[in-house]
Amino acid sequence: MPFADDCIFCQIAQKKIQSNIVYEDENFLAFLDIHPANKGHVLVITKNHIEDLLKLPEEQAKEFFSVVQRVANGIKIATNSDALNIVQNNGAAAGQAIPHVHIHIIPRFEKDGLSLGVFRQGKYEGNEILAIRDLIKSKIPEKRIERKIQEIEEKEEKQKEQKRSAQHIRHIRRETEIA
Numbered sequence: 583m584p585f586a587d588d589c590i591f592c593q594i595a596q597k598k599i600q601s602n603i604v605y606e607d608e609n610f611l612a613f614l615d616i617h618p619a620n621k622g623h624v625l626v627i628t629k630n631h632i633e634d635l636l637k638l639p640e641e642q643a644k645e646f647f648s649v650v651q652r653v654a655n656g657i658k659i660a661t662n663s664d665a666l667n668i669v670q671n672n673g674a675a676a677g678q679a680i681p682h683v684h685i686h687i688i689p690r691f692e693k694d695g696l697s698l699g700v701f702r703q704g705k706y707e708g709n710e711i712l713a714i715r716d717l718i719k720s721k722i723p724e725k726r727i728e729r730k731i732q733e734i735e736e737k738e739e740k741q742k743e744q745k746r747s748a749q750h751i752r753h754i755r756r757e758t759e760i761a
């Protein structure tokens with residue numbers, strides 16, 4: 583399991599630093615945030631050191647979000663909260679203080695007075711919105727390369743299997759003809 587020596591979340595994952603764990607499996611860990619925005623604020627992390635969500639392999643990202651969903655359900659019931667915020671920062675400029683991928687789950691209550699920051703209401707000039715839309719659209723990969731490789735390998739394996747069974751059938755036919 584690749585850990586980074588100077589990373590506090592890697593140390594938590596290795597149990598070198600104490601944390602209040604609410605969920606653990608082979609690849610993920612969820613524990614109480616030491617400075618909760620509301621009581622029951624949980625962080626879900628990958629056990630291995632991955633800096634941010636963009637560097638997480640797609641298959642792990644799926645698993646990660648399914649763990650987040652399960653933990654969030656538990657938090658909502660346990661805290662009897664009215665709602666939840668799921669917050670995820672990538673990079674220092676986005677407020678990520680600890681460069682080890684993590685997702686915040688924060689229980690919310692009516693009129694709890696918590697502010698997670700209000701989005702600035704910017705605006706686009708002229709056709710700028712169309713240019714940005716088209717640029718982003720063109721840069722989104724259709725499928726992750728790792729998935730493509732897996733698909734090719736599966737297809738090749740299937741073809742080999744079909745070839746093997748065709749040979750087997752021919753072999754049986756020949757034997758029955760001889761007999």
Ligand code: AMP
Nearest residue numbers: 590601614615616617671677678679680
């Ligand atoms: P972020 O700003 O998204 O990187 O969030 C980092 C979070 O980690 C903050 O909410 C901190 O309160 C929390 N945190 C830092 N050290 C610990 C620790 N030892 N145990 C639990 N939570 C921590």
Ligand code: ZN
Nearest residue numbers: 589592631682
């Ligand atoms: Zn780490």
